Amino acid sequence: MLEMSDVLLLARLQFAFTISAHIIFPAISIGLASYCAVLEGLWLRTGEPVYRELFFFWSKIFAVGFGMGVVSGVVMSYEFGANWAGFSRVAGSVNGPLLAYEVLTAFFLEAGFLGIMLFGWRRVGPRLHFLATCLVALGTLFSTFWILASNSWMQTPQGFQIVDGKVVPLDWLKIIFNPSFPFRLVHMSLAAFIVGATGVGGCAAWHLLKGQRGAGVKKSFSMAVGMLLVAAPIQMVAGDQHGLNTLQHQPAKIAAIEGLWESEKGGTALNLVGWPDMREERTKYAFSIPHLGSLILTHTWNGEIPGLKQFAPRDRPDSTIIFWSFRVMVGMSLLMLLLGVLGLVLRLRNQLYETRWFHRFALAMGPSGLIALLAGWITTEVGRQPWVVYGVLRTADAVSPLSSQQVGTSLLIFIVVYFLVFGTGGYYMLKLMAKGPDVGDKAGDVGGDAGKSTVSLDRRPMSRATDPIDE
């Protein structure tokens, strides 16, 4: 880990940058697609116009996020071969087919029904339209399924044998349903829903603070805060179960997350804060609570957890990074729970829409879902190091035979292009959110393509949004 070649370091930086920029948009799409399906379902059931209004408003923002996700995703599918030829050569036989299935099942479903969801409001009946929305949401979840099957197999590989240094798949069911897959799938799907909930809540809080009290703003806020009250605790249970699974299959990752160097006898303490130092092999400035580590990670009073020193230095993930990325994620989830609980208290007192400090809190928490998501992914990916396929292929052996100039150049290009392009896209999404669900967005307006003869299958996601970007 400490002596890394320039090419490896640059290739890892590039992957970290491009995947982080990418995952933001799919996470928003997954969360908002399901939210839109719920809104439309509620409208069909209750007939209250506010749900339809909210569906139109949020489906516009979903559409922009979806477009950005597609464009940034194309880069990912070629980066595996360009920067990580060793990985493709050895494990392409497993990861390639899983990606191919993602393209075939998810992209098809999304492309097929996105047009109807976004433009077909008056072209098809309400039930068929609702079906299209549900299928788009299902498509985003299929996509999650295949990508997480692929990632989880890299974390806990099984169902294969090695022949001539290459992975030969033996049992595809075992490969897909590998030990960490169910936990990671649940954890990530919930995380995407929470990204949606915090984003929707932050947007509504902003409008409440601006003095808008329309039905759409209130309903958004109420739904988002309610969703957090339910989803945050479930996510904590899911995360806890995921942690137990990781301890079983990737104990070095857990030791690094906790900054734990020795295998402590008679109960493991938990470092609440501290600074793990990889060279000195200890966690500096640690503030720890006895037995709490055992309690959380083994659910027993005296459970033993292997420390990092049990693993050869070349097999240890970087504890300094994931000790803190993990705590950022957990800290965010605690704040989300607090937001949900406070929301419930204020709701019971009938003050949910009148309490300004709470709206400020919700606004500040707007990006918390994304922050927690990124921190969580950094934890699990950096925690898998120094392996790219855990125990099978080292990251150092996976990189392409390239020069550091090549990888450095492409990294610079990606940074400039991504900030330009996705900065613009993100700005446009915020601009749409700032407009609010109640202003100038009557249902007839949004279904504005109705009566014109051309649009029912228009598959350009962003053209769903009609507002100018630069005024």
Add this chain to the structure above:
Amino acid sequence: MTLDLATLWAGIIGFAVFLYVLLDGFDLGIGLLFPFFDREGEREVMLNTVAPVWDGNETWLVLGGACLYGVFPIAYSTLLPAVYLPVIAMLCGLIFRGVAFEIRAKARRTQNLWDLAFIMGCATATFCQGLILGTLLQGIKVVDGRFAGEPFDWLSPFSVFCGMGLLVTYATLGCGWLVMKTDGDLQRRMQVLLKPSSLVLLAIIGIISLWTVLGQPAVAQRWFGGRHFVYFSPVPLLVLACVIGIFRSASSGHEARAFILMEAIIFLGYSGLLISIFPNIVPPSLSIWAASSPRSSQIFVLIGVLIILPIILAYTGLSYWVFRGKVRHGDEGYH
């Protein structure tokens, strides 16, 4: 010869890449024609002809890439590092093309900027695709299943020529598409442009063919060895016939003819390419069998492709059917 799994897969991926070139070719071609058509509303009309379909067209590139990754991982992991910078530049070009396409319609003050991003995105993506094709044709040094060449092996007079050749190809294809999809003055000017550009294209195809045959004995052997040329001679003859057909299409009244003939030329050129390199997937030494992933991987994806690909094709066909007919200035509903 029995049809083995690797050959079947080479056919499927070849088909996906061919569809990509055919479909995204005219999308990108419109971007290449953009600088020459700037009258009121012209660009709007040109974009609207592909507005409903270009997203789906680009998906064929993703499908081709993902299948190559899963089915011929050795080809995927040697080709991409060999053409590293062109691939990165192509991806950036496609990013700019896609985002500019969408945002242009929402922009008012900055529309010229987004037009420029669109043109540059299309030109970069096209040129790099030609560069990659040229690099593949001239051969990539592979040792022990790994790319073993130099970082700038892809840069040669031949590959640059192929890049420029693809610019002309896509522009001509875009021209044929617009003749079919527009009318009035715009259509007439496209028809005027079609003749010289198809002549240039013919010259380019001739030069690339000679260049590969003269430069690579293996390719010459494939085309002229034994009685081979008797079997393969229809390819160049049909190309010639297509160009003559395009020349006469302007006066024929069949507005789709030029476009269909252009697609035929691309099909013939593509066949010529396959004749030159098959059964290699990365010339001069990596064959489709050596590049294959294990049988279990190839069968696993094959099941998915056989079930789902027909549905995708049906859907794509439906989409083109729904959006058939002319696009005119002032048509609403695309933005």
